Amino acid sequence: MTQGSLLRQILEYENRHDPYPLYAELRKTPVLNEDDGAYVVSTYHEVLSLLHDPRVSSDSRNMTQSAGIDLQDQQEEETTLPPSFIRLDPPEHDRLRRLTNTSFGPPHEPRRVHEMRGELGGIVSDLIGGIGDSGRIDLVEQFSYPFPVTVICRLLGVPREDEPRFHGWADTLAASLDPMPGEDPTERDKLTQKARTELGMYLAGLIEERRKNPQKDMLSELAVHKGPDGSMTTMELLSTAALLLVAGHETTVNLITNGMLTLLRNPQVLERLRTDPDLSVPLVEELLRFEPPVQLVPNRTTLADIEIAGVTIPKGASLWLVVAAGNRDPLRFEDPDRFDPDREDVRHLGFGSGVHSCFGAPLARLEAQVALSELARRLVNPRLLEDPPEYRRNAVLRGPRHLPIACDDIRP
Amino acid sequence: MPADGYLERLKREGRIVVVGASLAGLRAAETLRTEGFAGTLTMVGDEPYEPYDRPPLSKGVLLGRTTPDHTALPRRRALEADWRLGTAATGLDMAAKRVRLDDGEEVEYDRLLITTGVRARPWPHDGEAGLDGVFVLRTRDDATALQKRLADGPRRVVVIGAGFTGSEIASACRERDIPVTVAERGASPLVGALGGVIGQVAAELQREHGVDLRTGVMVTGLEGDSAGRVRAAHLSDGSSVETDIVVVALGATRNTEWLAGSGLGAGPRGIACDAGCRAFDIRGIVTDDVFVAGDVARSPHPLFGYQFLSLEHWGNAVSQAETAAHNMLCESVDRRPHMWVPAFWSSQFGVNIKSVGVPSMGTELLISQGSLAERRFVGVYGYQDRVIGAVTFDQARWLPFYEHLIQTTAPFPPPFPTVDRRPEGARPVPADFPDPSVPTHGPTVTLSGYSPADRRMTFTPGRH
Numbered sequence: 001m002t003q004g005s006l007l008r009q010i011l012e013y014e015n016r017h018d019p020y021p022l023y024a025e026l027r028k029t030p031v032l033n034e035d036d037g038a039y040v041v042s043t044y045h046e047v048l049s050l051l052h053d054p055r056v057s058s059d060s061r062n063m064t065q066s067a068g069i070d071l072q073d074q075q076e077e078e079t080t081l082p083p084s085f086i087r088l089d090p091p092e093h094d095r096l097r098r099l100t101n102t103s104f105g106p107p108h109e110p111r112r113v114h115e116m117r118g119e120l121g122g123i124v125s126d127l128i129g130g131i132g133d134s135g136r137i138d139l140v141e142q143f144s145y146p147f148p149v150t151v152i153c154r155l156l157g158v159p160r161e162d163e164p165r166f167h168g169w170a171d172t173l174a175a176s177l178d179p180m181p182g183e184d185p186t187e188r189d190k191l192t193q194k195a196r197t198e199l200g201m202y203l204a205g206l207i208e209e210r211r212k213n214p215q216k217d218m219l220s221e222l223a224v225h226k227g228p229d230g231s232m233t234t235m236e237l238l239s240t241a242a243l244l245l246v247a248g249h250e251t252t253v254n255l256i257t258n259g260m261l262t263l264l265r266n267p268q269v270l271e272r273l274r275t276d277p278d279l280s281v282p283l284v285e286e287l288l289r290f291e292p293p294v295q296l297v298p299n300r301t302t303l304a305d306i307e308i309a310g311v312t313i314p315k316g317a318s319l320w321l322v323v324a325a326g327n328r329d330p331l332r333f334e335d336p337d338r339f340d341p342d343r344e345d346v347r348h349l350g351f352g353s354g355v356h357s358c359f360g361a362p363l364a365r366l367e368a369q370v371a372l373s374e375l376a377r378r379l380v381n382p383r384l385l386e387d388p389p390e391y392r393r394n395a396v397l398r399g400p401r402h403l404p405i406a407c408d409d410i411r412p
Numbered sequence: 413m414p415a416d417g418y419l420e421r422l423k424r425e426g427r428i429v430v431v432g433a434s435l436a437g438l439r440a441a442e443t444l445r446t447e448g449f450a451g452t453l454t455m456v457g458d459e460p461y462e463p464y465d466r467p468p469l470s471k472g473v474l475l476g477r478t479t480p481d482h483t484a485l486p487r488r489r490a491l492e493a494d495w496r497l498g499t500a501a502t503g504l505d506m507a508a509k510r511v512r513l514d515d516g517e518e519v520e521y522d523r524l525l526i527t528t529g530v531r532a533r534p535w536p537h538d539g540e541a542g543l544d545g546v547f548v549l550r551t552r553d554d555a556t557a558l559q560k561r562l563a564d565g566p567r568r569v570v571v572i573g574a575g576f577t578g579s580e581i582a583s584a585c586r587e588r589d590i591p592v593t594v595a596e597r598g599a600s601p602l603v604g605a606l607g608g609v610i611g612q613v614a615a616e617l618q619r620e621h622g623v624d625l626r627t628g629v630m631v632t633g634l635e636g637d638s639a640g641r642v643r644a645a646h647l648s649d650g651s652s653v654e655t656d657i658v659v660v661a662l663g664a665t666r667n668t669e670w671l672a673g674s675g676l677g678a679g680p681r682g683i684a685c686d687a688g689c690r691a692f693d694i695r696g697i698v699t700d701d702v703f704v705a706g707d708v709a710r711s712p713h714p715l716f717g718y719q720f721l722s723l724e725h726w727g728n729a730v731s732q733a734e735t736a737a738h739n740m741l742c743e744s745v746d747r748r749p750h751m752w753v754p755a756f757w758s759s760q761f762g763v764n765i766k767s768v769g770v771p772s773m774g775t776e777l778l779i780s781q782g783s784l785a786e787r788r789f790v791g792v793y794g795y796q797d798r799v800i801g802a803v804t805f806d807q808a809r810w811l812p813f814y815e816h817l818i819q820t821t822a823p824f825p826p827p828f829p830t831v832d833r834r835p836e837g838a839r840p841v842p843a844d845f846p847d848p849s850v851p852t853h854g855p856t857v858t859l860s861g862y863s864p865a866d867r868r869m870t871f872t873p874g875r876h
Contacts, residue, residue: 048812049812049813049816052782052809052810052811052812052829053813054780054790054810054830054832055828055829055830055831056831057831059831088833089787089832090781090782090807090832091782091783091786091829091832093787107762148479303828303829303830303831304828304829305828326760353809354809354810355809355810356811
């Protein structure tokens with residue numbers, strides 16, 4: 001096996017169900033220069049340091065064309081929406097993220113997420129109550145997908161009945177993050193562009209409506225907000241809303257599904273959680289380390305030569321930060337391949353770190369805590385029907401497409 | 413020291429006394445237990461309260477968002493200690509290994525840890541300091557009393573000294589819509605800690621939030637009314653300010669008086685110790701059984717030219733306490749040095765301010781990211797062509813990178829581009845620290861002296 005082929009193997013679909021042995025192989029070369037010029041960084045301290053390094057840019061306009069596995073040369077410029085703040089550097093990133101925060105978090109809305117706990121519990125309860133045949137449950141279709149989607153719709157103020165429409169767009173946009181698409185890339189770019197445009201037009205209609213008739217939801221607040229940073233332009237608002245909608249869709253689904261899969265593989269932990277819902281707090285942190293929904297961050301580039309772990313990454317290189325490999329780095333975590341919710345020091349990279357650390361982290365945490373503790377409590381004698389289950393194609397946003405499980409009964 | 417089983421006995425049945433029951437004392441005690449100390453643990457604290465957290469006292473408590481009795485420090489584990497709270501230590505007999513307490517008792521120790529910290533420097537004129545309405549802010553009781561008076565809706569508050577504590581108090585007053593005057597002897601707020609360039613940003617911040625900021629002036633006297641309540645502060649420029657409350661925020665004094673005559677190397681600057689937290693005696697010889705940690709300790713730091721640093725920093729107290737506790741239970745070869753890179757944060761006027769390294773050693777400043785005018789930036793301090801410190805205003809997430817530059821003695825100015833570099837960050841400017849021989853407020857970092865160690869040993873070669 002040549003070193004240069006490692007990343008490609010990780011991206012191959014056949015390794016999706018268990019990329020961790022390949023990550024271990026990858027960590028032997030903490031900063032790996034791929035044949036095509038990309039630099040893959042896989043060890044904890046190196047990934048963390050690059051996430052905080054101001055010489056690393058997230059702005060695709062700083063990418064040189066030569067770098068990377070034929071990856072996202074198509075970019076947002078060609079489409080109708082400007083880049084969302086995840087693909088911008090400060091100060092534009094900071095401004096948009098701050099503006100978004102005025103309706104989501106401290107200091108303006110310090111309790112917004114916390115106060116959603118009851119509402120989340122209600123949604124979870126309804127979904128579990130509606131499962132029906134407990135002999136064959138697809139946890140993804142029946143629970144892990146509809147739950148965060150309902151939540152993000154309510155939070156943003158997107159009508160739940162429109163969900164089938166944007167489900168398709170969100171799927172396409174999430175798939176565009178997959179560095180190794182199965183199909184023809186040109187065709188995929190076209191589809192991605194079309195989805196962004198359609199989603200943008202859909203959101204533009206909603207926002208127009210909210211401007212005239214504001215509600216108590218994030219879209220309204222963002223549309224009418226005026227503060228020290230001014231307000232978002234309509235185009236910025238559309239990108240931001242699209243980002244929140246897609247990110248709210250595709251990551252928590254995997255966090256919850258990966259979580260249930262991990263619990264079913266560790267039945268003693270599942271049993272503890274059943275009787276002690278408070279265990280869900282450290283358990284979700286460990287889960288974010290052990291099976292992070294976002295496995296790698298592929299879209300960074302260097303503004304200068306950066307020397308790290310004895311390697312000089314040249315200016316303009318394409319940088320892949322494999323956070324899931326860092327999370328299992330034995331130099332950082334003792335016995336890293338063991339799922340241990342009692343782990344004391346679990347400063348994982350599951351939400352990234354630095355200025356781009358996951359904006360939705362507080363909500364994702366709460367959703368996963370509520371979902372997993374309630375599943376553990378209500379499903380009687382749950383078991384996996386397929387292990388490993390079928391995975392989604394995506395290597396970046398990794399998780400099962402279906403999770404067939406069965407249980408004897410569902411407690412009220 | 414030969415391994416004659418002493419440490420095993422100490423761990424099993426020894427006596428350890430911790431004098432100072434605040435953050436450093438508590439974390440040290442927890443570490444002692446975690447590392448297997450099963451003997452008698454005595455915690456001596458002069459305040460009647462369990463260990464509590466101080467940063468909220470000048471922030472959440474003054475804003476009325478939390479109460480002082482909600483600032484108790486979370487416990488990491490059960491301690492099974494003998495708590496002597498409300499009891500001050502009054503003396504130390506190193507030969508007999510005893511600590512004298514103000515209730516007349518004595519406690520014997522096999523190993524002693526001193527974490528007595530600092531106290532607020534009082535207003536120097538006794539009569540005026542005793543006026544009703546004159547406060548300092550260091551302890552839970554201070555915060556309780558001050559917050560109560562702020563809640564009464566005073567006409568005006570005068571804050572003497574615009575260091576971090578003074579500025580945070582002014583911020584809390586403005587957030588509560590209380591008129592406040594800040595009198596600062598230096599040219600701007602925070603000037604001693606961060607220099608004049610950043611100080612100017614802090615000054616604008618205060619004025620924009622409606623603070624009546626007077627710089628370059630001293631308070632020459634406090635005037636009381638016939639009932640003994642403060643009614644005015646007189647300034648060196650001849651003006652005076654009518655007020656109901658005066659908060660004296662002139663830095664801190666180290667709690668070492670109780671060690672006078674003990675033979676320990678303790679003085680107004682703290683207790684000198686080696687990098688492993690063992691205290692020096694007055695002859696400059698390191699002790700075997702007396703350890704120090706936290707604000708009261710003063711230890712040499714190889715990264716900063718072996719200068720003895722005493723740091724009033726929360727994170728330093730925790731880290732030094734853990735190191736001290738570890739070393740108290742170790743053979744010398746297993747001891748760890750306390751190599752914490754100074755780090756500090758403050759929250760005022762809606763801005764999160766953080767620093768790493770020792771900015772006050774810096775002679776030059778480069779705004780490497782963001783902009784002073786927007787008050788969101790990273791400032792890097794240079795000293796003899798290396799990076800010695802950094803400060804952020806609402807940009808804290810970049811700080812670990814700059815900490816790494818400090819740890820690796822990276823060249824100054826940094827030769828690479830960064831995201832969010834503005835024209836003003838094209839070249840360094842003088843950091844504009846005041847002449848150290850002219851007092852401002854109490855600096856947050858005190859630098860003095862050198863260890864007798866070979867200074868060339870750990871320096872990274874210069875990059876001239």
